[in-house]
Amino acid sequence: MSLLTVVPFIAWLLTIALAPLLFEHFWEKNSNKAVLSFLFASPVLAYLLTHNMSHELWLSTEEYFSFIVLLASLFIVSGGILVEGDIEATPRNNIFLFIIGAILANFIGTTGASMVLIRPLLKINSQRTRMSHVPIFFIFIVSNIGGCLTPLGDPPVFLGFLKGVPFFWTLSLFPMWLLNMTFILTIFYLIDSYNYNREPATALNRDAAEIRPIKVSGKRNTWFLVGIIAAVFLPAPAREVMMIAMSMMSLRVTPTRCREQNSFSFTPINEVAILFAGIFVTMVPALLLLKERGAELGLTQPWQFFWVTGGLSSFLDNAPTYLTDLSLAQSMAAHDSSLAKEVVGIPAVYLRAISAGAVFMGANTYIGNGPNFMVKTISESSGVKMPSFFGYFAYACAILIPVFLIDTWLFF
Numbered sequence: 001m002s003l004l005t006v007v008p009f010i011a012w013l014l015t016i017a018l019a020p021l022l023f024e025h026f027w028e029k030n031s032n033k034a035v036l037s038f039l040f041a042s043p044v045l046a047y048l049l050t051h052n053m054s055h056e057l058w059l060s061t062e063e064y065f066s067f068i069v070l071l072a073s074l075f076i077v078s079g080g081i082l083v084e085g086d087i088e089a090t091p092r093n094n095i096f097l098f099i100i101g102a103i104l105a106n107f108i109g110t111t112g113a114s115m116v117l118i119r120p121l122l123k124i125n126s127q128r129t130r131m132s133h134v135p136i137f138f139i140f141i142v143s144n145i146g147g148c149l150t151p152l153g154d155p156p157v158f159l160g161f162l163k164g165v166p167f168f169w170t171l172s173l174f175p176m177w178l179l180n181m182t183f184i185l186t187i188f189y190l191i192d193s194y195n196y197n198r199e200p201a202t203a204l205n206r207d208a209a210e211i212r213p214i215k216v217s218g219k220r221n222t223w224f225l226v227g228i229i230a231a232v233f234l235p236a237p238a239r240e241v242m243m244i245a246m247s248m249m250s251l252r253v254t255p256t257r258c259r260e261q262n263s264f265s266f267t268p269i270n271e272v273a274i275l276f277a278g279i280f281v282t283m284v285p286a287l288l289l290l291k292e293r294g295a296e297l298g299l300t301q302p303w304q305f306f307w308v309t310g311g312l313s314s315f316l317d318n319a320p321t322y323l324t325d326l327s328l329a330q331s332m333a334a335h336d337s338s339l340a341k342e343v344v345g346i347p348a349v350y351l352r353a354i355s356a357g358a359v360f361m362g363a364n365t366y367i368g369n370g371p372n373f374m375v376k377t378i379s380e381s382s383g384v385k386m387p388s389f390f391g392y393f394a395y396a397c398a399i400l401i402p403v404f405l406i407d408t409w410l411f412f
Contacts, residue, residue, distance in 0.1 A: 001292060005047060005285035012040040012278050013315060016367065017389035030270050037278035044282050056284055063320065064280040066240060067155070071111050071370045072269050073228050073243040078115035079264040080221040080254035085214035089125040089207050091192040094134060095185055097121055101138070102146025102181060108225050110147040110154050114371040117142060119262055122382045127207040130195035132386065135379040136395055137188045143371035144363035145180050148173045148356065152229060154369070156313075156322035156358035163326065164344045165351065172348070176356055176411055183403045218258040224250045268377035272370060279367065283316050290324050297328075303412035305329060306353035310361030310404065314368045322358040329354060353412050360404065364396045365389070 015036060019027045026032050048057045087093050097117060105113040121138060125131040147153025149170055151161035157170050224246040231242035290312075299305055309325045326344070333339045333346045342348045362369035366376055366389055376386050387395060 001285055001289050003289070005044070006289065008040045008044050009279075009282035009286050012037070012282050013367070015040070016275060021388050030267065030274055033271065033274045037274050041278050041281035044285060048284060053284075053288075056288060057281070060280050060284050060320075062236070064277065066236060067276065067280075067319070067370065068273050069240045069243050070109075070155075070228075070232075071272060071374070073247040074109060074112040074225070075115050075269045075374065076247040077221050077224045077228065077250045078112055079262055080218045080250050080258050081116055082217040082258040082261050083116075083120040083123075083214065084217065084261070085212040086124055086210050087214070088211060089128050089131070089196075091189050091196055093124070094121070094192060095189060097124070098138065098141045098185060098188070099181075101142035105142055105147035106150045106153045108229060109152055110143050110369065111371045111374070112225060112228075113146070114138070114143045114375055118375050118378055119382075122379060122384065126382070127203050127210060128196070128199055129203050130199060132384055133188075133191055133195065133395075135375055135384060135386065136392065137184065137191075139372050139375050140184055140363045140396075140400065141181065141188075143375055144369055145177070145184070145360050148177055148359040152232065154359045154362070155319040157355055158232065159319055159323055160326065160344075160351070160355060163323070166343075169343060169351075170355065173352060173356060176352075176407055179410070180360065180403055180407065183406070184399065187399055218254050221250055221254060263381065265381075268374050268381070271377055272373050275367070275373065276370070279316075283320075286316060287320055287324055291327070299325075299328060300332065301412075302347075302349045302353040303408045305350055306357040306404075306408060306412050309354045309357030310364070311357075313358045313361050314364035318358040318362045318369060322354060325354050325357075326351075349412065356407065356411075360407075361400075363400060365393055 019036075045057070048054065097120070101113045101117045104116070108116070118135065118138060121134065125134050144154075148157060151158040151165075151167055151170060153170075157165075160170075161167055227246040228243050231239045231246070233239075234242060297308065299308060305325060305328075309321060312321045312325075326346075329346045329350045330344065333341060333350070340347050343351050363372070366372045376392075380386050386392070
């Protein structure tokens, strides 16, 4: 395949990054995003259909449908869970919520945990004037790194489970999970403490005055979340049908007040669906090129798989990237008799490198993992000024890349 086939994908990513900065008012409307998404996808659609690649396009369409149904169902159901009340927006309390979110992500997925906790977190910190860093670290921890310990946590490791990785094997990532959580939470505590100590007295007094007991409404939605988790183990399309059914029942039985108090609307999930529609189409040639020329990359060491998987997962969807690099590792191991065939035909350290790279480095950009953009959109709708695409990427480079270098030194 020609390298030119990747141009629409790169152009669409650059549009997502630059349009909010250069054409702010134009970019505000989802209808305008939809037009651009279609325009960038059209030449790739034409190329794939005229070059007998409709099968690859269909596979990407199926993955997109499953991806959006999972995100949308978790978004809808979690949007019906109303956590009322307020606690002090101290660095310690924020860290406590992050830890809860990181643990919860391994049971209801990074998307579910993000949607359940992001609104209460924003509410708790709403009296503060210096808190734009809070949702950024939330994306790092709850929307990505926290969900690596079970196949339920993040799509890449779930795909590994479907490919034969034992369900509890991902617990072997716990040392890395604990190290990364410790480092990132420490950095957050230092930054949050610095900002908290510079809050005006009026903001802190208001924060203290508005403390209310925590109360949870819409609890019946927890059963729908359980249903969505159970659906993950079903084959397609039964999986998607059950998830849609859980969403419809949630919309039907949840008291209107819960969604109104959560400022629930379909705008965030519509934006994610539109942007990723273009991504899933335009990325097909990029993934095919990886499969065709992956051997030319010369990947032979675990640390190389960690960084290549992570780098690609930062800009491609991390689920197909995981599968592609897993295939590369299996092909390499099959031709090298000196390598142990410990898990799905490759040494365990290679699988850990691929799994960690896909899950951890999905936090590097807004488009690295589905929940990232949803948290960004919800935060902005709550009045938080989030950084641009490149601003967020700079945050990730400054905070996450040093942590990943430590991971490389200690584990790979």
